[in-house]
Each structure stands twice: as structure tokens, then as C-alpha cells.
Amino acid sequence: MLNFKINSNAIEKIGNFNAKEKEFRLKNLDSFNKNGFPNKKSEDWKFSDLREIVSKNFKKLDLKVVKTDAQKIKFIQEFDHNYIIVTNGELTSSNFKFEEKNKIKVQNYLNNNFINKQENNPLINLNHALSDKGYFLEVEENYKLKKILVIYNLYTNNLNQNILNCKNKIKIGKNSELHILEYTINRSKKNFFNNIYENVVLEQSAIYKNICIYNEKSFGYFHKYSSNKLDTKSSSTFFIFPSGLKFNKLDLEFDLNGENSECNLQAASYLNHDDHQEIKTRINHFAPNCKSFQKVKNVLDSESKGIYQGKIFVKDIAQKTDAYQLSKAILLNDDSEFNSKPELEIYADDVKCSHGSSSGSIDEDSIFYLMSRGLNRQEAIKLLVEGFLSEITNEIKSNSIKNFIIGKLEEQLHEHKKN
Amino acid sequence: MLEIKNLKASVDGKDILKGLNISIKPGELHAIMGPNGSGKSTLANVLSGKEGYKISGELKYEGKNLQEIPIEERAQKGIFLAFQYPTEIPGVNTSNFLRTSLNKIRKAKGKKELDALSFIRIIKEKSNELGMDEKMLSRQLNVGFSGGEKKKNEILQMKILEPNLIILDETDSGLDIDALKIVAEGVNSSRSDKKSFLVITHYQRLLNFINPDFVHILSNGKIIKSGSMKLAEDLEKTGYKGIK
Numbered sequence: 001m002l003n004f005k006i007n008s009n010a011i012e013k014i015g016n017f018n019a020k021e022k023e024f025r026l027k028n029l030d031s032f033n034k035n036g037f038p039n040k041k042s043e044d045w046k047f048s049d050l051r052e053i054v055s056k057n058f059k060k061l062d063l064k065v066v067k068t069d070a071q072k073i074k075f076i077q078e079f080d081h082n083y084i085i086v087t088n089g090e091l092t093s094s095n096f097k098f099e100e101k102n103k104i105k106v107q108n109y110l111n112n113n114f115i116n117k118q119e120n121n122p123l124i125n126l127n128h129a130l131s132d133k134g135y136f137l138e139v140e141e142n143y144k145l146k147k148i149l150v151i152y153n154l155y156t157n158n159l160n161q162n163i164l165n166c167k168n169k170i171k172i173g174k175n176s177e178l179h180i181l182e183y184t185i186n187r188s189k190k191n192f193f194n195n196i197y198e199n200v201v202l203e204q205s206a207i208y209k210n211i212c213i214y215n216e217k218s219f220g221y222f223h224k225y226s227s228n229k230l231d232t233k234s235s236s237t238f239f240i241f242p243s244g245l246k247f248n249k250l251d252l253e254f255d256l257n258g259e260n261s262e263c264n265l266q267a268a269s270y271l272n273h274d275d276h277q278e279i280k281t282r283i284n285h286f287a288p289n290c291k292s293f294q295k296v297k298n299v300l301d302s303e304s305k306g307i308y309q310g311k312i313f314v315k316d317i318a319q320k321t322d323a324y325q326l327s328k329a330i331l332l333n334d335d336s337e338f339n340s341k342p343e344l345e346i347y348a349d350d351v352k353c354s355h356g357s358s359s360g361s362i363d364e365d366s367i368f369y370l371m372s373r374g375l376n377r378q379e380a381i382k383l384l385v386e387g388f389l390s391e392i393t394n395e396i397k398s399n400s401i402k403n404f405i406i407g408k409l410e411e412q413l414h415e416h417k418k419n
Numbered sequence: 420m421l422e423i424k425n426l427k428a429s430v431d432g433k434d435i436l437k438g439l440n441i442s443i444k445p446g447e448l449h450a451i452m453g454p455n456g457s458g459k460s461t462l463a464n465v466l467s468g469k470e471g472y473k474i475s476g477e478l479k480y481e482g483k484n485l486q487e488i489p490i491e492e493r494a495q496k497g498i499f500l501a502f503q504y505p506t507e508i509p510g511v512n513t514s515n516f517l518r519t520s521l522n523k524i525r526k527a528k529g530k531k532e533l534d535a536l537s538f539i540r541i542i543k544e545k546s547n548e549l550g551m552d553e554k555m556l557s558r559q560l561n562v563g564f565s566g567g568e569k570k571k572n573e574i575l576q577m578k579i580l581e582p583n584l585i586i587l588d589e590t591d592s593g594l595d596i597d598a599l600k601i602v603a604e605g606v607n608s609s610r611s612d613k614k615s616f617l618v619i620t621h622y623q624r625l626l627n628f629i630n631p632d633f634v635h636i637l638s639n640g641k642i643i644k645s646g647s648m649k650l651a652e653d654l655e656k657t658g659y660k661g662i663k
């Protein structure tokens with residue numbers, strides 16, 4: 001077992017902090033050192049024994065990343081976009097040529113919130129203790145971005161047994177609107193761990209849309225915790241296409257704090273080889289008349305493992321809540337595994353909450369139908385899998401972006417045939 | 420075209436076909452009628468290659484042992500089964516599916532694949548002939564189609580894929596009289612001296628419109644009587660019980 005305890009002088013190496021921040025970091029480091037990486041004994045991690053996964057795949061976890069020169073990336077040509085480039089977690093470049101400059105603020109992020117809330121997740125402790133990079137993005141009030149913002153998350157090829165701790169914050173002002181495509185380009189050929197803490201704040205009537213996709217298979221082990229706070233009438237929409245990593249856990253929390261706020265989360269993944277991917281959500285209905293919608297679709301091949309843990313919490317005052325949750329999985333191989341744990345915790349009495357979960361092998365009658373029309377078994381399965389996942393991609397409104405995403409997913413499926 | 424001798428098929432140890440003989444020559448249209456549970460659909464499934472059946476006997480298509488030909492190659496070699504219950508396939512666009520299928524079959528025949536534009540021309544023409552709403556083609560394959568729409572979609576595939584041996588498995592059931600006429604017209608306009616049909620049905624209704632060359636009665640896994648259209652007419656009067 002890898003004994004991953006971190007000496008407190010690691011904090012000093014990151015920078016000089018004031019007493020308050022230093023205390024905050026030390027406290028969190030203490031918590032992490034006490035617990036270590038979470039294992040399956042912890043309910044939140046029962047399907048993803050991270051301690052075992054890290055021990056098996058890492059000899060060390062180096063906090064220091066050697067800086068690289070500015071790296072060229074291939075920009076997306078299919079549609080106009082603003083962009084920022086984030087290299088190994090660090091903001092390295094930004095371009096908002098389609099927008100009014102004074103409406104958008106983007107800078108390196110430094111945490112200034114040192115409230116010592118008891119965190120149950122050791123990875124959050126670790127991030128609070130050691131985060132040293134990230135970005136802060138703010139859209140002023142009453143401004144709708146004209147074009148989508150692409151965040152190019154670049155991971156360089158000199159990463160090797162490193163751990164990155166990044167902290168990002170996005171704030172969208174009253175009546176403003178932001179669309180983001182998070183596009184991950186991973187050049188690392190060696191294992192590395194990426195631990196992200198993200199904070200998203202939507203003010204009144206703000207609209208946030210986020211599409212997230214990983215460009216290619218990589219040796220990344222990713223954990224991301226995202227806290228989303230929604231004020232009155234604000235709305236947030238997520239499309240997640242998360243496959244392509246060795247390990248990926250997305251822990252997404254939404255606080256519907258203001259009345260008539262809503263969140264919509266849809267995910268489609270094709271997992272292969274020994275990919276391990278977990279999507280965990282917690283939707284907190286804290287105010288009346290809010291809506292939440294979740295649909296998660298997984299296709300699992302080879303020895304891959306997929307997990308969906310989705311919780312809907314409805315506070316006593318959150319009457320007229322409308323919450324929906326659905327998970328569907330197709331297992332293409334006897335060695336693949338899918339775990340689903342839907343949870344409802346409801347304290348209000350006038351609510352509409354529904355959840356469903358199904359997983360099974362691919363329908364043989366459908367395969368037979370397609371084969372009787374001249375397709376071989378593999379082609380039939382590919383068509384069925386694409387059809388299964390397209391229910392999510394078809395929900396993307398912009399045609400150019402939708403086609404871009406469909407193209408990327410087809411590449412992932414094609415990869416599978418090659419392997 | 421198709422030669423079946425002493426065909427026996429069982430599923431999970433239960434005998435369904437118990438020594439069936441039939442011979443279909445190019446250009447002929449054969450009808451098989453029979454009561455529920457007589458083995459009609461099993462025959463259709465065995466011919467198209469569905470797995471799960473234990474089969475013995477002789478099955479020859481164009482002189483070759485059909486059992487050695489995989490499902491997709493049967494389609495590529497010109498066997499077409501119109502399903503009794505066409506499968507709903509979510510997320511797969513009807514028109515894209517048809518193009519994929521046609522191009523697979525064209526490729527197997529050594530023909531050039533069709534580009535999107537020429538394909539659209541063909542599919543528009545054929546779907547108009549069948550009185551199909553073009554919008555149907557951009558919908559998901561069979562998803563939310565009415566019974567009649569599903570059957571018309573099968574006939575559309577039959578017209579586009581241009582097979583040699585066409586098996587219609589109770590295509591007439593669940594159709595209203597107008598749709599039945601359209602389906603029959605689809606069959607009649609496809610007939611040629613090179614194409615053969617095997618029409619499986621419960622009722623004489625469809626046969627009134629398509630004029631079979633031969634009518635066979637299937638009962639308890641065997642053909643118990645063969646004849647002309649007259650046999651179907653008698654059957655309508657006497658019921659299956661009257662045929663001995």
C-alpha cells in the first residue's frame with residue numbers, strides 16, 4: 001500500500017500565506033492525512049475504492065510539476081468560439097474576441113473563502129490544503145455572451161506520477177448567460193492524478209450551459225467536485241460525455257437556493273477496457289417550485305466499470321418540487337459492471353419526484369433485425385450503441401456543436417473497434 | 420430458388436417443425452396458411468437465420484446449404500424477411516438505417532455504394548408509392564410507428580433492397596383494408612420472373628389481392644395440403660378444422 005501522507009512543509013513550498021489561510025490549509029491537510037484516500041468502507045466511495053486504485057497505479061504522487069514551454073494546440077474549427085487555455089490546471093491564455101471586454105473577468109484563481117466547513121470527502125480536504133492553480137471567471141450582470149466559451153484543458157506529456165490540485169470558480173451575474181464547452185486534450189502518456197474543486201455561482205435569472213468532453217483516451221485519474229449554487233430563476237444545464245480516462249469520478253452538487261431555479265444534467269458514456277467511471281450527484285431542493293432533471297446513459301464494454309449514485313434531497317419548505325432521475329446502462333460484456341444507487345430524501349409533502357434505473361445486455365431481437373438487413377453483428381451493435389447514446393446528444397440545441405460532439409463520440413466508438 | 424426437405428426445428432426441446440417440405444422456383448409466389456402455433460413464424464425465423472433453433476433436414480437457397488450462411492450474408496445474398504413484429508430501435512434514424520442497409524447489400528453484390536443524394540431520390544420515390552409520409556423517414560426506426568406504419572416500412576425496405584426471395588411473415592395482420600391494398604400493391608409491383616415470394620398468413624384476405632401460384636396449409640409443423648387459390652377459398656368457408 002502506498003503510504004500517502006503529506007508533510008506540512010508542502011504548504012510552505014506552494015507559497016506564503018497569511019495566518020488565516022495557512023490555518024485553513026493545515027487543518028485540511030490534517031484531515032486528509034488522518035483519513036488518506038477514501039476506500040470502499042466509506043458509503044460515498046463504496047463502488048470506487050480509490051485507495052486501492054491509487055495504490056495499484058501510483059508509486060508516488062509528486063506535487064511538483066516541471067513547467068513546460070507554451071504548447072500549441074489544435075483549435076476547434078467547426079464553430080466560432082471564445083477560449084481560455086488551461087495547462088495542467090493553470091490558466092495560460094484567454095481570448096474573448098467576440099465579446100465586450102469589460103463584461104468578462106478572467107484571472108488566476110486564489111481562494112479567499114476559509115470557512116472551516118467539515119468536509120466528508122478527503123479529496124476536497126486535499127484540494128483545500130494544496131490547491132495552487134486554477135481560474136476565476138466572472139460574467140458581469142446583464143450580459144449574454146455572443147459565442148460559446150471553449151475551455152481547452154491541456155495536460156502535457158511531462159506529467160508522470162504527479163498530482164494536480166486545481167481550484168476553479170465561475171460566477172455568472174444577474175440576467176447573464178454563459179455557455180461553456182470544456183474540452184480536454186490529454187497528451188500525458190503516464191499516469192497522473194487530477195483533483196479539481198469547482199465552485200459555480202449563478203445569480204438571479206442567470207443561465208449556464210456546460211458541455212464537457214474528453215478528446216482522447218488517456219492515463220489520467222480524475223476527481224472533480226463541483227459545487228453549484230443557483231439563485232432565483234437561474235438555470236444550469238450540463239451535458240457530460242466523460243469517457244476516456246482511466247479513472248474518473250464526477251461529484252456534482254447542486255443547491256437550488258432560489259425559487260424557480262432549475263438544473264438539468266445529462267450524461268452519455270462509452271466505457272471500454274478497464275475504464276472506471278463514477279458520476280455522483282446530489283441535488284438539493286432548498287426552495288419551492290424548483291425543477292431538476294437527470295438522465296445518465298452508460299455503455300460498458302470489456303472490463304469497464306460504471307457507477308451512478310444520484311441523490312435528490314427535498315427540504316420541508318421546497319413544495320412543488322419537480323425532480324426526475326433516470327439511469328440506463330447497456331453491458332456489452334460479461335466482465336463489465338454497472339452500479340446504480342438512486343436515493344430520494346424528501347421532507348416536503350407536495351412534490352413530484354421520480355427515479356428509474358435499468359441495466360442489461362443489448363437486445364438480441366434488435367441485433368437480429370439489423371443483421372437480417374445485411375449488417376454484421378459488430379455493425380449492428382455499433383448502430384444500437386450510437387442510437388442509445390444519441391438520445392443525449394440530440395438534446396444539444398446548436399447543430400454545429402451537436403455534430404462536433406457526435407463526431408467525437410463516434411471516434412471513441414471507432415477506437416473500440418480498432419482495439 | 421428455395422428447396423426445403425424434411426425440415427425439423429425445435430426450440431428448448433419442443434418440436435415445432437416436424438418434417439416440412441416445400442420447393443419454390445424463381446418467379447413463384449407461395450402462400451402458407453395455418454392456425455396459431457402451427458409453426459409459421461418459426462419457418463420464417465429459420466429461413467432468415469434466427470438463432471436458438473435446433474434444425475435438421477435440408478435447406479437449400481440457390482443450390483447452397485442455407486444453414487452455412489450467416490444471417491447478414493443471407494440478407495446480402497437476397498433473402499428478405501418482412502417481420503411480423505418489426506423491432507423498435509430507439510435513436511437510429513430510419514432513413515440512415517435504410518441507406519446503411521442498402522449500401523451493405525450493394526457492396527456485397529459488388530455494386531457502388533449510393534451517395535446521400537441518389538439515395539434520397541430512391542427512398543422518396545418508393546415511399547410515395549406506398550403512400551408513406553416522408554416525415555416518417557426522419558423518425559427513429561419503428562419507434563412510435565403505428566402497426567400499419569411498421570408494416571409499410573417493411574415493404575419499403577423490401578422495395579429498396581431488391582431481394583430475390585421475400586418472406587412476408589403475417590404482414591397483413593393488423594392492417595386496415597386500405598393499408599392492406601397498398602401492401603398488396605407493393606408486392607404485386609415487385610413481382611418478376613426472378614423474384615420468389617413466401618407469404619405467411621392467417622387469412623385469405625391478402626391472397627385475394629396478390630394471387631398466389633400455390634397455397635399450402637401448415638398444421639402441427641407439417642404441410643398437410645397444397646393446392647391453388649381455391650384451397651384458400653375453401654379454407655375460408657370450412658376453417659382449419661374442415662381441412663383434413
